[in-house]
Amino acid sequence: MASYYVDATLGDDSNPGTITQPWKTISKVNSSSFNPGDKIYFKRGEIWRERLTVPSSGLDGNPITFGAYGTGDKPKISGADVVTDWSGPDVNGEYYKSGFATGPYVVLRDGSRISKGTVGSLGANEWGYDSGTLYLGFDPSSHTIEAGQRTSPITINGKSYITIENITVYGGNNRADTDAAGGNICIYGASNNIILNYITSYGCHFSGIGIGDSDVSDITISNVTVYDTLGAGIRFASGVTNSTLSNFTVHDCAMLPSDDGAGGNGGGVEIISDCDNISVSSGEVYNTGAGLTSQGADPGVAVYESTNIDITKVKIHDCYGGGAYYRSVTAGHPSSGNFVYNIVCNNGNTSMPSGSILVGLRAQGVTDARVTVNVYNNVFCNNLVDYVGQNDRMGMVYASGETTINFKNNILKDPIGDYSCYMFIRSSVTYVASNNCYHTTGSNNRWSWDFSYKYSLSEWESVSGETNSLNQDPSFVDPDNGDFRLKVGSPCIDAGTNVGLDRDFNYNPVPWGAGVDIGAFELIRRITVLSLSHNSLDCRLNKWTDLSRFHNHGVPHSGVRPCVVAPGIMGYWFDGNSGYVDCGNNKSLDIIDTITIKAWVKVKGWTGSNQLLVSKGSPSAYSLFLANNSNFRFEIRTGSGFQTLDSLVQPVSGRWYHLVGTYNRALPSDNLKVYVNGAFKNSMDNTEGVITNDEPVYVGRHPTGLYFNGTIAEPCIYNRALSADEVRENMYRSPIYRMLRGLPHSMIYTKVPWKQTQGGIYAP
Template sequence: MKKILTIIFLVISMVVSATNYYVSNTGNDAAAGTTTATAWKTVAKVNSKAFVAGDEISFMKGGVWREQLKIPSSGNSGNPIVFSSYGSGNSPIITGADKITGFVSGGSGIWDVTGVITEPKVVLINRELGTKVASRAACNTTNSWYWTGNTLSVYSSGDPSGLVEAGSRQRVVDTQGKNYLTFTGITFECSNNDGSYMIYTATATAAELKFYNCTFQYSAGYGLQFNGTTSTTNCLVDGCTVRNNQRDGIYVQKDGDITINNCKVYSNGLITTTDHNGIFGWLGGVKITNCDIYDNGRRDILSHGIYQFLTSGPVTISNCTIHDQPNGSGVRLRGSGTVTNCKIYNNSHSGFNLNTNEIYNVSYIINNNLVYGNKVYGIMQGIAKGTGNVNISVNNNTIYNNGSDATIMIVPEVQGLNLRNNIFHGGSSGGLLVSIGNSTGLIHSNNTYYRTGTGDLNYVKKDGLNVPGSGVPTWEPTAVISDPLFININADWHLQSASPAIGKGISITGISFDLDGKTLKSPPDIGCYQSAFILAANPVYLTSFITETNPEAIEIDYNISLAEVVPAVSAFTVKVNSVKRDLTSVGIVDGAVKLTMATPVSKGDVTTLSYVIPAVNPLQSETGAPAEEIPSKSVTNSVITAAPEPVPAPVPVLKDSLPSSIKITVYPNPVHHILNILCEYTSTYSEQEAIIARNSIRIYDLSGRLLLERRLEAGITSQQFPVNFRSGVFVILLVSKGVTLSSQKFIVYN
C-alpha cells in the first residue's frame, strides 16, 4: 500500500509541476511568465529556462521574434514540452531575418542601405520573397535585390525602409538534441544558411518531435529536417505548410518512423544550381498521407515532388495530390515504396520515376491512383536499374494522356511485373500504352487499352516487338480494347453507365476500396474509380419458334426485354431443311426479336437459326448490355398445315419407246447420306449400247426442281452417290439422250 501511495503521489506531483508560460512582444523577461499579464518578452528568456515534461510555452499571436530558439530541455514520452500560441490573429513568427531601415534612394528605383554586415541569403520585401540578382544595376524589377560590401540594394517604387527583412541567423530553431517536443501553430521563417536547416533536430535518436499546424517558409536552406543519425521514432508533421524554401521543403536524413500528414508542400527547391524537392531523403518507414505537393524544384529534370533516396526500407504514400512539378516527376523512388489512392498529374517529367535502386532489392506497389497529363511517362522504370532485384505491381489505376512515348515504360529486365485492372488511355499523347523491355515475370490481365487515331495503331511494345490493337486480345485475352467512356475526358475520369470497363476487373487481395473510398464491387470496375452502376446482365437466348398463324415469321425470346435497337438482316442466318432461307425484315416487338422470311415454312420443315453480333446496332438490353452470339439453334416449328405436294415437271418420253432395256433400283430407301444405285440390263441391251447412249441419273424434288445430275459409268451395275439433301421425298430418273428409261421415288432423312 505504501508503494502504491508513493506512485500516486509522484504522478500527481508530475501533473501539478507542469506549467504554462507566455511570451509576448510587450512582455517583461523579469516577470513570472506564468500568465498572459506576466508574459516574458524574448526568446532568449525561453532559452535560459529549464523546463520539465508537460510544460507549455505559448507565444502571442501576431507577434514576431527575431531570435533563435534553442530548446533547453526534453519532455518525456507521451508528456512532451509544448511550444504553442495564444490569443487571436496571425500565427506568431520566429524568424532568422532582421528588419532593415535607413534606405537611401540611389536613383532608377534602386534603394541602398549600408551596415548590413551579414550577407543575406534570403530577403523579404513587403512580406514577399525577393529575387537575388547578379549586380546592383540588375535591380530593375519588383522585389529584386543585391548585396555587396555590407550594402544591401533593393528595387522599389518608394522608400522600402521597414518593409525589408534580411536573413542574418543560420537557424531559427535548434533542438540541441532534445526530444519529446511538440510545436503547434507557429511560423518559422528565413534561416540564413543556404546549406543548413531552419529547424535543426540533430540527435542520434530523434524521438517524438511533433509539429502541428506550423508554417516553414523562406529558408535559404531546408524548411524542416529530421537529423536522427541512428533512428527516428514516432515523429509527426501534421497540418503544416512548407513553402518557398530554397532547398528541400522537408529533408529526412535517416530511415525512421515519421508521418507527414495533411500538409501543403509547395514552391520549394527554388535554387537552380542544385536539385531539390518537396520532400526528400532516406524515406524508409516514412508515411506521407493526405498531402498536397506541387511546384517544387527549379533545376532541370532532377527535382521532384517526393524523392526517396537510396534506402532499403519502404516509404508509404497515400491519399496525396502530387502535381505541377516544373522540372521533374511527381514521385521518384529509389527504394521500396507503396503509393495508393493518389492523384498525380501535370508533372514536367513522369508521374512515377522508379529508377536507380543500385544494390537494393526493391518492391514498388502502385494501386488506385489517377495519373494523367504528365509530360513524358505515366510510370517509368528507366535504364539505370541497379544490381538488386526489382518487382513492380501496378493495379486499379487510371492512367491517361501521359507523354508522347508511353503511358507506362519498363526498360530493363525486372524480376516481377504485375499489370491488372488498369485503364491505359493514350488520350492525345500519341504514344504507346505499354512498353516493356523484358517481359520475364510479367503477369497482366483485365486491363483496358485505348488509343485515339485511325488504323491498327500499336498499343503495346514488348521485348522489342510491337503489338497493334488487333493483337492485344491474343496478348491479353481478358483485356478490354475500347474507349472506357469517362464522364469528362478532360476533368472527370469516373465511368459513364455504358462504360465497357464496368464489372470487368478482378478482385485483388489487399485492395478493397477505390480512390473515392468506395467499397469495390464484385467483380470490380477497371480503373481507380468504382461507378455507381452495376454491370448490366447480357441478354440470354431462351427459345425461338414459328406459329401456325404466322408461318413466315420466327420469334426469338430472351431472358430480359431487348431495347428497340434493330440490327441488319445480315446478322441472322435461317436455314429451312438445310437450305438458307432469305429474310425480308428484322424487328423488336414487345422486347423480343421478330424475323420475317421471304416464304413461309410448312409442317415438318426443319428450321435452324444463328446470330452474329454486328458492328452496328447489335441486339442489346435496355441498359445497353449486348446480347451474345447465337450458334446454330433449332427453331420450334408449330405449323400443322402441310404444303401441297407439287407435281413433277413432265419428262419427255419417246412416242414409240419400247420397254426399257435397263432399269434402276435405289437402296436403302429411306436413305441418309449415301445412295446406292443398282442398274439391271436386258440381254438385248449390250454394254456397247450403254456406252453410246451415255446414260445419266437426275434427281428432282417434288416441285420439279433439278437437284443433281450425274453420268453413270457404263457396264458398272452398282454405283454410289452422296446426297446432302434436306429431309423429304425425291424422284430419281434414268435418262438416255433426253428420254426417261426408268424412275423411282425415295425418301431422305436427317
C-alpha cells in the first residue's frame, strides 16, 4: 500500500509522487495503475482543470482512496476553464470570445451559474453560445468567467472499492451519460462499494452527483453539500441498489430561467427507474425548481418506480415542486418505502405550470405498479396545496390510484390554498391511519375522501377508518422559525402509537416517556441518565448502583474495588491495568445535542498514555479523560472528527478534582466547555452534534484499554448542558465537597471559598 501526492503548482509528473516530490496533473493519476489500499492525495488550496477518471479498483478492506493533504481549502477539480481576453461590446452590447471547440452547457460568473439566453438579445445576467463563440450580456472585466468544457470532472466507470473524500468539484459540462446524469460526479458501469465523503459539488449541468446503472450497488454518500445544479442535486437512477445517502445538504437546484426545458427535473434528491434498497437520512433539501415555470419541477425528494426506498430525518422546505412523492406510472414498476421522521414545510409555489400537483407528500400508483409507503412521525406544515389552474380540491397529503399508505403519528398543520385540505384520499387507496394530529389557524379545517369534503374529524374517521387522531393545535415551540418540537403540555405528547421506530428526528430515543409522541420530535425531559451512587450500600463488588431512572447500573471488572472516600461516602479505586466499570448501552446514554459529564477524580499515577475516566464506545462518542500530557480533557466525536477540549489543568497526585464537561449544540458559540473545581477553564465551538454508537459507557477505561489509575466518585451523565451556576451548585451540594471542607454531612452546603491541604483538593 503506497501513498501518492499531487500538487498543481509545485509538482512534476516526472517525480515519484512522494510528498516532497509530488506529481502535477490528474492526467498522470489517470494513466497510473494503483493497488488495493493505495492512497492518492491532492494538495489543499490547489485547482485542477482536468477530468479524474478512476483507473483502478481496490478490494474489500483495502479500497483505493482519493483525498486531500496539507492545509487550507479542499482541493478543487473543475470541468470548466477560465475565459479571458474578451472582445466587445458588439452592436448588440454583448461581449464575446471565439475559438471554442466544445460548446459549454454551463457558464459561471464568480463561481455561480448564470442563465442562458439568446445571442443578440442577452440580458444583463445571461450568456449565449453560437458557432464556437461565447457571448455575455454584461462586461466581464470585473468578474471571473468560467465555461464548462469537460463532462463529469470525477468519473467512476466499472470500478469498485473506491473512496473519494475531502474534494470540491464543480463546472461539470455533462450531456453524455443520461442514465447517471452526473454533471460533476458520475458513477456507472458495474461500479460498487464506492464511498463519497465530505464532498462539495456545485455549479454544473445536470446532477451534482449522479449514480446510474443496473450493475451499480453499495454506494455510500455522506457529509456532502450539493448546490447550484441544473438537475437534481443527487440522483440515483436505472437500477442502483443497496446504497445510502446521509448527513447531506442539497439546495438551489434548477433555479435559473434557462433551466426550464433544459433536461433536468429540478428536484433535490431523485431516486428513479427501478432502484432498490436505498436509504436517505439526516439531510436537508431546500430552494429547488424555481426556474422550471413551464415544465414544472419535481418535489424536494422524488421516488419514482423504485422499491424499498427509506426517507428518514430529512428536512424538506421551500421547494417549488412540493415536498416529496412516491410514484409509479408503468405496469411492472412499483414503488415502496418508509417516509418517517421528516419535516416537510413551506413547499410549493404558484409559479408552477397549470396541472402541477403541489402537496407535502404524494403517493400514487397504477395497476400492476402499486405504491406502498409507510408514513410515520412526520410534520407537514405551511405547504402550498394546489392542483394548479384546476380550481379543485387537493390535500397536503395526496394518495390515489393503486396505493397502500400506512399513515400514523403525523402532524398536519396549516395547509395553504383556496381548495386545500389536510388529506386527499381516493377510494382506490388502501388507507390505514391512526394517531395523527390535524390543525389549522385558517378556515381549511377539512379532509377530502373521493372528492367529498369532510369538515370534522369524526366525519373523516367515519369514512376513512382512521382512529385515535386529534384535531387540536400541536403546540410547536416556534414554527415560524422552523422549530417543530413540542412544547410541554402539547396534546401530542405520548399520544402516538408504537410503530417500531427507535429514534426521532434529532436521534433521541423513542419513546421518551409513557408513549410515543405524535410528530417528528419526542419531548425530551432533561434529566440525569447516569448517576453512580456514593452510598456505601450502593457500592459493592458486583454492582455500582445507578440512581437515575434508567438503571444504568455499573458492573465492576477485574482490578477495581469500592473504597471509602470518607465515612459513609464511597467511590471506586481503579488499578490502572485491568479495572473498569461497565454501565451498559441503554438508549438513554445515546446523546446527540446536549450533554454533561461529571466526576470527582483523584489521580494516583501516570501511565504515559491517556487514562479514560468516562467514555462511550470506540471511537468514543463522548469522554472525560486524563490526557497523556497530564491535563484533564473533555471530548466529543462529530462529523468532522474528534472535538477535544483541554482543561488547562494538570492534576497533582493524591488530590481530589471536580471535573465537568458540557456540550450544547444549540449555542451560537462556545458549545463545549470544561470546568475544574467549579471554575470555568476553557471552551470551543462546534454545532455538528455528537455521533453516537451502540456500545456501552465505561468508567475507568476505553474499549481498547487506556485504564485509569486512581479513584473516581459520583460519575454522572446528564442529557443537558449544565450552566456555570449549576456546575458550582452541583459541586457545593456534593457530600464529597462537604467532606473535603470538613463540614458535617448534614450541614447545608456552603459557597465559602476554600482550599485543601495535603491529600485533597486545591481550589484557587
